[in-house]
Structures are given as structure tokens and as C-alpha cells.
Amino acid sequence: APVSMNDLVSLCKQRGFIFPGSEIYGGLANTWDYGPLGAELKNNIKRLWWKDFITNRDDVVGLDSAILMNPRTWEASGHVGGFSDPLMDCRACKTRHRADKLIDEKLKTEGIKRSIEGMDNASLRALITEYKITCPDCGKSDFTDIRAFNLMFKTYQGVTEDSGALVYLRPETAQGIFVNFRNVQSASRKKLPFGIAQIGKSFRNEITPGNFIFRTREFEQMELEFFCFPEDSIEWHGKWKETCRDWLLKIGLKPELFRLREHSAQELSHYSKATTDIEFLFPFGWGELWALPTAHMKFSGKDLHYAEPDRGIKVIPHVIEPSLGVERLLLSVLISAYSRDIADGEERVVLSLSPELAPLQAAVFPLSKKLNENAEKLCTDLRRQFRVEYDDAGSIGRRYRRQDEIGTPFCITSPYAIAIPCSRSAFPSVHLSSICLNASIANPLLTVRRIQSGSHPPTVK
Ligand code: ATP
Incomplete structure (x- = not known):
């Protein structure tokens, strides 16, 4: 059966992924804090996105712009004024x-x-x-x-609360990219087509927040603005759709749980040629995960003419704007990974997380508290490369179940040093016993990449 939101919320709380915000003061509605495992998972998601959408590409550069911006930004973008x-x-x-x-x-x-x-x-x-x-x-x-x-949060810059110092918390990260377009373009000497991307917090005074972390008033966006010649925008929109879909598959989202939905001509806003939503099947139904609109920069409210050096003409670029919520993706990842089964007569929860996303990549279990010398050394060695937990409490079976529940792809018992994969892991196992026996990593390059290539047969004992 698919996971219910209640099951997920309680697993997240018990295991330290996500806690209700300000809980000891009675909470604050629809705020959530990320615990030790949640913070790791969130960081892993952001790191992987940054690597695949910025570092590994020649045509996208990164940015980290301020949350507080000149209020004229929001007048020009239509967020204050008629667009409430x-x-x-x-x-x-x-x-x-x-x-x-x-x-x-x-x-x-x-x-x-x-x-x-x-x-x-x-x-x-x-x-x-x-x-x-x-x-x-x-x-x-x-x-x-x-x-x-108006959904924008207001605050005051400076010590007096007069309206001259009124500023807003940004409701999207995109405007931080637009206001820096010229600076970034000239500093990085990029020519069309190229993109600017950033990760950062956004704030919206949502009318109906809820569904756990699906809709909150404070959230984080991973946003990319890809600038291209107007005549190429449909083609680029198609390419970005594929890139985004492939990336979701790569990080382990189940293909049957997400779909691409094209906006009809009636739904499209006047400045957009095409818009696609990637939707995910949440426990409450299909919901938007990733928005991929195209837009005409002339509607950004600023003259963003760009002098194309090769063609000797001035153009106003078109822009493809894939925008993804970190928390919505995290929720989708957990839902995709979650399953339950019966092992040794006991029900257990298994998260099948990709080793790159898993908060812990391996756990080391000494067979007993006395037989732990090798295990400690092994753990220290592994920590140079991986996120590893040392656990000597309770039966081995219980220790495995604890790791199954939080998506740890590898558990290593010591001194016998045998790697046992999470039995439901979507990722093939690898024979780790040689490095474990040495209790030192002769070859630290034995990484997730080899695990994912599937070239090593699973070793399950
Ligand atoms: P919705 O229709 O769900 O309100 P939207 O169309 O207003 O979303 P966009 O402005 O396109 O959302 O934002 C891009 C992405 O940011 C969304 O696809 C989503 O992943 C994320 N996002 C937007 N609003 C929220 C929110 N209140 N809480 C969490 N994530 C959000």
C-alpha cells in the first residue's frame, strides 16, 4: 500500500528527519525543522542539484543573491500592485x-x-x-x-518602523537572478544561450499552507533561469524538460509516481509560449513538484537588452525557468523510497534511497561490544570518504532494521566484515569485504559510482 502522510510524518519525527517547528513552545503552525538526518538529506539533494545543473555544465553559472531586495523589484515584477x-x-x-x-x-x-x-x-x-x-x-x-x-511578507529595514524602510522577504529567487543578469553575464563572459542558477529561501504568506512540508510559508527553491534567443526557446524548453525528468529518475524517483503536464493554450500566461509542470503523486493526490515555464524577458520590468557580440545585434532573450522546491522534492524522495514488509515475523519500514542521497551511506556494527577494535578503526577509515554511523547497541537484526528505516544502503558487521545491502535497496550491492577485512581503505575510490555501475555481484550473507 502507498505510504500515508501520517506514517511519513511519524517516521520523520521519530528518526530525526523532520520535527514540528518551535515544538517546546507549543509549535508554530506549518513550520518544520530538519533534524540530523533531514539536514543531511536536504544538503545531499541541494549538493547533487548544484553539481548536475551548474558544476557539470559549461552553460550554467551559480549565484547567491540577497533575500532582501529593493522594493521596486517587486513592483516591476508585478508582485506588489495588481497581481495580488x-x-x-x-x-x-x-x-x-x-x-x-x-x-x-x-x-x-x-x-x-x-x-x-x-x-x-x-x-x-x-x-x-x-x-x-x-x-x-x-x-x-x-x-x-x-x-x-498580497502574499509577500513585509518587514522593515533599519531601526524605525516607517514605511520608507519597508522591505519584503522575497517570494521567489528568480528576481535575484534577473537583477544580476548584466553583472553575471559580463563578469563570466557568457554568451547566449546560458543560464544562471541559485538555491535559496523564499517566503510566501500562503493562504492554505499544509500537507506536511508540501506547502509552507518559508521554503527553499532551486531555480535556474536559462537565457536563449527567442527563436530557440521552444527547443530549449524541450531539452530542459528531458534534463529535469532524467534527473528525477537518476536520484531515484519512481517513474510511475511522476508525470509531465503541459499547460493548454488557455492556461498559459500572456508572456509564455510553453509551460510544463512536473507533477508528483503525493498521498493527497497529484501536486506540482517542478515548474518549467518559458517567459519573455520584456515582462521583467527592466531593460534587459543584450548585445550579441557574434551577431552584432541587440536582443531581449527568452528565458526557460525550471523552478524546483527543495522540500517538495525531499517529500517526493521519501515517498518514492518508502516501503513496508514483514521480516522475521516483524513489520519493518525500508527506505530505498540512492547512496548519494542517503543521510548515512554505511553503518558499522561490531558483533559485540568486546569485539570492536577492528570495527572502530574501520569506521574511522570509512568516515574519510563516507557518511558512516557506528552502532553497537542491541541485536544485529535490530541494528539492521534501524538502518533499513533510514535508507542506509550498506551495513558492515565486524570482525567478520561482510557488507549486507539493504534487502530492498533499489541499488545493486558491492562486495566490500576485502576493504573491511583490512580495516583500512587501501583504495578510497571504491565509491558509490562503482556501486551504481552494478558491475559487482551482490554479496548477501
Ligand atoms: P503552487 O501552485 O503549488 O502554489 P506555484 O505554481 O505558485 O506553486 P512556483 O511559483 O512555480 O509555484 O514555484 C516553483 C516551485 O517552488 C514549485 O514547483 C514548488 O516546488 C515550490 N514551491 C512554491 N510554493 C511553495 C510553498 N509554499 N511551499 C513549498 N514549496 C513551494
């Missing part, structure tokens, strides 16, 4: 909803092709009545008028 979310309350059950989302859903389920983009609040409210839209929570159709709501 249209909110209305259900009078019957007092829940709050986004009018445009309810209308969109209705149009989609009824198969009606109609664009509501740019509509004012009164017209949206009229559509709610026209299509007899009901509250998803109570089924009644008694809504208030629509009010504009």
Missing part, C-alpha cells in the same frame, strides 16, 4: 479560498475553454455565481466579495 491574490471567505464554514483557483478548477473539470487572466475581482466574483461554484470544504455557495491579498 483574489481571496474570498465562505460565510457558511468560514474557510478562505482563492477565487481564481476555484474558477480554474471548475473550468478544467467542465472542459470549458475560457481564460480568466487579468480579470478584475468583480468579474471573477460574477463567474463564481455564473458557474454555481461551491465551497470545497462545505459544499455551500455563500461567498463574501473578493478582496485582494
Whole structure:
């Protein structure tokens, strides 16, 4: 059976992946803290993304821009002003909803092709009545008028709380890339097509946060802006779709749990030629994991003309914007990896994580507390290369189960020094016994790469 959100939340808490935020003070709704294993997993995800989307490519460079930006950025991008979310309350059950989302859903389920983009609040409210839209929570159709709501967090820069010093916490990392476009382009001497990417926190005062870490008000994005000639944007969009899909498979997401969904002509915003969402099957249904829109830079609010040295012309690039939430990916990784089975009459949980993502790559178990000399040395040696835990508590079987539950791909018992893979691991095992017997790593290059190549037959004892 697929994992339920409750099972996942309790595993995450018990094993130290994710804790409720500020718990000892009664918590703060929809905030989460990442424990020892969660912090490792998150870092591994970010490191792998950075490596594959920046380091290993010649056409993408990295950036780390500030969270606080000149407020004019958000006027130009449309985040302050006309683009606030249209909110209305259900009078019957007092829940709050986004009018445009309810209308969109209705149009989609009824198969009606109609664009509501740019509509004012009164017209949206009229559509709610026209299509007899009901509250998803109570089924009644008694809504208030629509009010504009801005999802940006406000704060004040400097010591006084006057409005002159009003600044916002960024709601996306993309604008940090746009404002640095010229600087990065000239400093790195990149020519079109090329990309700028960064990882960083974003903040949105979401109306309906929830579903564990799926939607929170503070989250982290891994965002890439890929600039290209306007005539090449569809081709690049296609290439990035493939790159993103292949990467999800590489890190171990089950292919049956995600899909690519193209936006229809009606759904597309006026500045986009094509948009694809990569959606994941979460316990509550399909949800957006990775957004891949194309956009025209002329709508960024700044003159981002780019003088193309080879062609001797000025162009405004088009941009492909693959944007991925770190926490949503982490949740997808856990769901993909989770399974349960019966071993020795006991139910156990197994996480089949890729060795590159697993918080721990190996665990070393001395057979007894007395027979531990080799094991300690082995553990120290392995730690130079790998993330390793030493565990001498409880029966060997119990120790294996503890590691199964947190996705450790290799366990090594000592002094007999035999590597036993997580029995459900999606990754083929490797014969580690020679290095274990020596209790020293003669060849530290025996790494995950060899494990994944599958060239070594599994050794299971
Ligand atoms: P949604 O429709 O779910 O609100 P969105 O379309 O507003 O998402 P984008 O602005 O395209 O999201 O952001 C890009 C990515 O950032 C999303 O695909 C998602 O992975 C992540 N993301 C966006 N909002 C949140 C949030 N509140 N909590 C966690 N991750 C988020």
C-alpha cells in the first residue's frame, strides 16, 4: 500500500528527519525543522542539484543573491500592485479560498475553454455565481466579495518602523537572478544561450499552507533561469524538460509516481509560449513538484537588452525557468523510497534511497561490544570518504532494521566484515569485504559510482 502522510510524518519525527517547528513552545503552525538526518538529506539533494545543473555544465553559472531586495523589484515584477491574490471567505464554514483557483478548477473539470487572466475581482466574483461554484470544504455557495491579498511578507529595514524602510522577504529567487543578469553575464563572459542558477529561501504568506512540508510559508527553491534567443526557446524548453525528468529518475524517483503536464493554450500566461509542470503523486493526490515555464524577458520590468557580440545585434532573450522546491522534492524522495514488509515475523519500514542521497551511506556494527577494535578503526577509515554511523547497541537484526528505516544502503558487521545491502535497496550491492577485512581503505575510490555501475555481484550473507 502507498505510504500515508501520517506514517511519513511519524517516521520523520521519530528518526530525526523532520520535527514540528518551535515544538517546546507549543509549535508554530506549518513550520518544520530538519533534524540530523533531514539536514543531511536536504544538503545531499541541494549538493547533487548544484553539481548536475551548474558544476557539470559549461552553460550554467551559480549565484547567491540577497533575500532582501529593493522594493521596486517587486513592483516591476508585478508582485506588489495588481497581481495580488483574489481571496474570498465562505460565510457558511468560514474557510478562505482563492477565487481564481476555484474558477480554474471548475473550468478544467467542465472542459470549458475560457481564460480568466487579468480579470478584475468583480468579474471573477460574477463567474463564481455564473458557474454555481461551491465551497470545497462545505459544499455551500455563500461567498463574501473578493478582496485582494498580497502574499509577500513585509518587514522593515533599519531601526524605525516607517514605511520608507519597508522591505519584503522575497517570494521567489528568480528576481535575484534577473537583477544580476548584466553583472553575471559580463563578469563570466557568457554568451547566449546560458543560464544562471541559485538555491535559496523564499517566503510566501500562503493562504492554505499544509500537507506536511508540501506547502509552507518559508521554503527553499532551486531555480535556474536559462537565457536563449527567442527563436530557440521552444527547443530549449524541450531539452530542459528531458534534463529535469532524467534527473528525477537518476536520484531515484519512481517513474510511475511522476508525470509531465503541459499547460493548454488557455492556461498559459500572456508572456509564455510553453509551460510544463512536473507533477508528483503525493498521498493527497497529484501536486506540482517542478515548474518549467518559458517567459519573455520584456515582462521583467527592466531593460534587459543584450548585445550579441557574434551577431552584432541587440536582443531581449527568452528565458526557460525550471523552478524546483527543495522540500517538495525531499517529500517526493521519501515517498518514492518508502516501503513496508514483514521480516522475521516483524513489520519493518525500508527506505530505498540512492547512496548519494542517503543521510548515512554505511553503518558499522561490531558483533559485540568486546569485539570492536577492528570495527572502530574501520569506521574511522570509512568516515574519510563516507557518511558512516557506528552502532553497537542491541541485536544485529535490530541494528539492521534501524538502518533499513533510514535508507542506509550498506551495513558492515565486524570482525567478520561482510557488507549486507539493504534487502530492498533499489541499488545493486558491492562486495566490500576485502576493504573491511583490512580495516583500512587501501583504495578510497571504491565509491558509490562503482556501486551504481552494478558491475559487482551482490554479496548477501
Ligand atoms: P503552487 O501552485 O503549488 O502554489 P506555484 O505554481 O505558485 O506553486 P512556483 O511559483 O512555480 O509555484 O514555484 C516553483 C516551485 O517552488 C514549485 O514547483 C514548488 O516546488 C515550490 N514551491 C512554491 N510554493 C511553495 C510553498 N509554499 N511551499 C513549498 N514549496 C513551494
